[in-house]
Amino acid sequence: MKGDHHVILRVVAKALIPIIAMYGFYVHFHGEYSPGGGFQAGVILAVCVILYSLIFGIAPTMRAITPGFERFIGGLGFIIYVGVGFWALAMGGNFLEYDALFREEPGGHAGQHTGIIVIEIGVLFAVAGAMVTIFYAFAGRVSEIRDEDW
Amino acid sequence: MLEFVLERGNYWAIIGLMLIGLYIAFAATNLIKRLIGLGLFQTSIILFYTSLARIDNGTAPILFGKDYGKKKSHGDEYSGASDYSGDAAEHGSSGYEAAHNYAAEGLENVYSNPLPHVLMLTAIVVGVATLAVGLAIIVRIREAYGTVEADEIRAMDLEVAISEASSEAEESKAGAV
Amino acid sequence: MIEFIASLVPANLAAHSPALLVAVPMLMAPLAAFMPNGRLAWLMSIFATGFSLIMAMVLVTQVRSIEGGAIISYAMGGWVPDAGIEFRIDALNSMVLLLVSSIGFLAAIFSWPTVKAEIRDAKRAMFFATYLVCFCGLTGVASTGDAFNLFVFLEISSLATYALVALGASRDRRALPAAGNYLLMGTIGASFFVVGVGFLYAATGTLNMAELAVRLQGVPDNKAVLAGFAFITVGLGIKAAMFPLHQWLPNAYAYSPSFVTMFLAATATKVAIYALVRFLFTVFGLEFAFEGSTLIWILMPMGIAAMIACSFQAVFQTDVRRTLAYSSVAQVGYMLLGISIGTAAGVSAGMFHLVNHALIKGALFMALAGVVLTYQGTSLNDLKGLGRTSPWTMSAFAIAAVSLIGVPLTAGFQSKYALVNALFEHGWWWAVAVVMFSSLLAVVYMGRMLEAIFFRAPSNPNKRRQEAPLLILVPLWILAIANLWVGIQGGFVAGLADDAAAALFIGGAS
Numbered sequence: 001m002k003g004d005h006h007v008i009l010r011v012v013a014k015a016l017i018p019i020i021a022m023y024g025f026y027v028h029f030h031g032e033y034s035p036g037g038g039f040q041a042g043v044i045l046a047v048c049v050i051l052y053s054l055i056f057g058i059a060p061t062m063r064a065i066t067p068g069f070e071r072f073i074g075g076l077g078f079i080i081y082v083g084v085g086f087w088a089l090a091m092g093g094n095f096l097e098y099d100a101l102f103r104e105e106p107g108g109h110a111g112q113h114t115g116i117i118v119i120e121i122g123v124l125f126a127v128a129g130a131m132v133t134i135f136y137a138f139a140g141r142v143s144e145i146r147d148e149d150w
Numbered sequence: 151m152l153e154f155v156l157e158r159g160n161y162w163a164i165i166g167l168m169l170i171g172l173y174i175a176f177a178a179t180n181l182i183k184r185l186i187g188l189g190l191f192q193t194s195i196i197l198f199y200t201s202l203a204r205i206d207n208g209t210a211p212i213l214f215g216k217d218y219g220k221k222k223s224h225g226d227e228y229s230g231a232s233d234y235s236g237d238a239a240e241h242g243s244s245g246y247e248a249a250h251n252y253a254a255e256g257l258e259n260v261y262s263n264p265l266p267h268v269l270m271l272t273a274i275v276v277g278v279a280t281l282a283v284g285l286a287i288i289v290r291i292r293e294a295y296g297t298v299e300a301d302e303i304r305a306m307d308l309e310v311a312i313s314e315a316s317s318e319a320e321e322s323k324a325g326a327v
Numbered sequence: 328m329i330e331f332i333a334s335l336v337p338a339n340l341a342a343h344s345p346a347l348l349v350a351v352p353m354l355m356a357p358l359a360a361f362m363p364n365g366r367l368a369w370l371m372s373i374f375a376t377g378f379s380l381i382m383a384m385v386l387v388t389q390v391r392s393i394e395g396g397a398i399i400s401y402a403m404g405g406w407v408p409d410a411g412i413e414f415r416i417d418a419l420n421s422m423v424l425l426l427v428s429s430i431g432f433l434a435a436i437f438s439w440p441t442v443k444a445e446i447r448d449a450k451r452a453m454f455f456a457t458y459l460v461c462f463c464g465l466t467g468v469a470s471t472g473d474a475f476n477l478f479v480f481l482e483i484s485s486l487a488t489y490a491l492v493a494l495g496a497s498r499d500r501r502a503l504p505a506a507g508n509y510l511l512m513g514t515i516g517a518s519f520f521v522v523g524v525g526f527l528y529a530a531t532g533t534l535n536m537a538e539l540a541v542r543l544q545g546v547p548d549n550k551a552v553l554a555g556f557a558f559i560t561v562g563l564g565i566k567a568a569m570f571p572l573h574q575w576l577p578n579a580y581a582y583s584p585s586f587v588t589m590f591l592a593a594t595a596t597k598v599a600i601y602a603l604v605r606f607l608f609t610v611f612g613l614e615f616a617f618e619g620s621t622l623i624w625i626l627m628p629m630g631i632a633a634m635i636a637c638s639f640q641a642v643f644q645t646d647v648r649r650t651l652a653y654s655s656v657a658q659v660g661y662m663l664l665g666i667s668i669g670t671a672a673g674v675s676a677g678m679f680h681l682v683n684h685a686l687i688k689g690a691l692f693m694a695l696a697g698v699v700l701t702y703q704g705t706s707l708n709d710l711k712g713l714g715r716t717s718p719w720t721m722s723a724f725a726i727a728a729v730s731l732i733g734v735p736l737t738a739g740f741q742s743k744y745a746l747v748n749a750l751f752e753h754g755w756w757w758a759v760a761v762v763m764f765s766s767l768l769a770v771v772y773m774g775r776m777l778e779a780i781f782f783r784a785p786s787n788p789n790k791r792r793q794e795a796p797l798l799i800l801v802p803l804w805i806l807a808i809a810n811l812w813v814g815i816q817g818g819f820v821a822g823l824a825d826d827a828a829a830a831l832f833i834g835g836a837s
Contacts, residue, residue, distance in 0.1 A: 094403065266528070276479065287506050290503050295500065
């Protein structure tokens with residue numbers, strides 16, 4: 001971080017990253033009515049973290065959002081997804097049967113709505129966690145490449 | 151003949167991409183390039199599926215306009231959609247037929263088939279995961295061997311194997327004595 | 328016994344057994360990854376695979392409860408099949424599921440000593456999580472009734488497998504190129520499979536395998552179907568290590584951690600063969616696959632070539648695990664030969680051999696894992712004199728070895744006998760000669776090992792050797808006794824295989 005020749009990048013990134021994150025959440029929660037959903041939103045959220053680390057360095061990013069946390073988020077998302085399946089099972093439906101979630105009468109849609117929203121949150125967590133974990137796994141190794149190899 | 155070729159331009163492009171990808175995956179000695187070839191191959195498959203899903207004049211498969219709110223039952227929608235895709239894709243230009251079927255279902259607009267797109271969403275995720283695992287393996291290869299060239303790695307392995315075999319022969323001789 | 332265990336399962340669990348069989352390992356995998364130490368993760372993997380095993384027993388019981396085999400259909404998410412994903416269990420699935428889950432359970436039990444020796448402490452929890460992902464993928468392949476879903480599960484298991492194979496790098500760095508090669512070949516295979524499924528979807532508009540089978544009858548001479556057929560056969564052939572497409576296998580087996588080798592050898596290629604059989608017989612149907620096309624003239628020569636060429640290659644290896652890996656490809660040849668006959672007896676023999684080979688290779692690699700544990704290498708020299716210092720491990724190894732050769736009173740004999748019978752029935756007497764010749768080659772390469780183990784002095788007496796720990800010995804002897812039991816009283820497994828073949832032929836006719 002010597003000199004000021006990255007100052008524009010830093011300023012622009014600081015302004016952009018919250019907007020990107022917000023856009024990620026927009027894509028996620030608007031996924032019910034338009035193209036979007038957990039996959040895309042997860043990647044966009046992961047892009048925030050990756051962009052931050054590209055500009056401010058990998059070490060500060062890892063301090064802010066630790067690799068362990070990202071791994072936890074990734075696993076948690078997966079558990080949420082499968083958990084909905086087991087929730088439906090516990091309520092007497094088939095695996096992942098949203099209609100069974102609240103044991104509602106035929107024609108009710110609360111189960112469908114809740115089911116897909118919870119599932120998408122699981123996907124969001126899993127994708128965001130996995131993408132950042134993958135990024136950390138590669139970016140975190142940079143120091144191991146010796147100088148003469150460049 | 152020319153018409154036959156031109157009508158199926160997308161398939162020719164897909165076949166071309168597929169073969170290029172496959173060739174790179176096998177012929178390149180650089181492991182990263184192999185992965186790039188693999189990626190190209192997988193991308194051509196995504197193109198293949200999405201071009202199967204196309205229906206003439208079809209739009210994104212999200213109900214809009216007068217169609218919105220018409221069909222509440224999800225099950226019907228799905229089983230309906232899967233029926234059309236067949237004839238739609240079988241001969242690329244018969245999308246009209248499918249469109250008419252759609253109209254018979256009481257829909258105003260023509261929608262393309264969403265199922266292949268959903269499938270490819272999954273395939274993209276699988277592709278990303280494969281790429282990540284592949285790159286991780288290559289990083290480890292780089293650390294263990296100091297190179298990512300397949301032929302150099304093979305030469306090193308061969309050396310190790312030869313020295314192992316000779317030391318083994320000695321050992322067994324010693325055992326016999 | 329299976330019926331008794333299945334009868335203990337409460338009815339509401341039993342009703343969801345197809346989903347639970349796959350979902351419980353799937354849920355346990357991320358949970359295991361969170362565990363602070365490897366031992367807890369190991370216990371969780373035992374629990375998950377054990378639970379799957381019980382569910383598989385329930386399924387087998389349910390399928391066998393009706394004469395001729397019931398078909399259990401489970402609609403994922405309550406979507407009606409064809410619209411949604413269906414898990415469809417018939418006699419063939421239930422057999423493969425029982426095989427995979429019981430091997431997976433035994434492998435999970437035996438894994439701890441070898442994992443402790445070969446995997447770093449910090450990675451053990453993740454290792455077991457990866458194992459559970461692999462296991463869940465394999466069971467998913469074996470239970471799904473949806474062609475694309477099959478691809479997804481195939482890739483889930485394969486990706487986990489690549490990572491597991493690469494972990495062998497802590498012992499031998501050659502594991503890494505082996506894993507890379509496996510990844511390349513495996514991904515191309517899976518991609519070919521997807522292209523094939525795409526063609527079928529284009530021609531029929533469905534992905535459900537049962538529905539595909541019905542609709543494919545309506546489009547007999549479609550070029551797209553033929554292309555899809557070719558793509559699917561080649562793609563699954565790569566995954567199953569069909570003869571010319573097996574180049575990834577020997578290195579992957581030879582350098583991966585010994586636990587992984589054991590699990591892969593006993594399950595991964597078997598599941599791929601199951602998928603191939605499922606597509607050949609159920610989806611395309613007997614007529615299309617065997618009479619309408621020239622497939623029989625591809626499968627049969629490939630099977631025979633594998634039996635001869637790979638047995639020869641096995642003879643000339645110095646590393647025991649490579650020998651067994653080549654032998655695996657040769658055994659895949661037996662199965663393909665049985666399948667290519669295209670009669671119920673032939674398919675039944677192929678399936679019977681599939682189960683037996685899983686038992687044999689599972690036992691062999693498990694015993695070798697014990698050798699690796701006390702003695703780092705697995706070359707032929709390392710085996711010398713082991714028969715005296717670790718009689719229990721090595722006698723189990725010997726039982727599995729003679730079973731691989733096909734000595735009477737062992738499992739290998741039973742299935743080879745069934746295969747030879749099927750070949751005679753079909754009039755392929757010359758193929759019988761090939762089977763005999765290949766078995767002779769097996770005598771040579773297994774004989775070298777047995778000779779080294781029991782009749783040679785240790786090449787380096789200073790190295791410390793001892794019996795494998797109890798955690799290895801118990802599952803090892805279960806497998807060894809299973810070999811003998813199937814060999815002496817093969818009725819149960821043979822019955823499963825017969826039912827499986829019958830289910831295929833009924834399904835193909837409809």
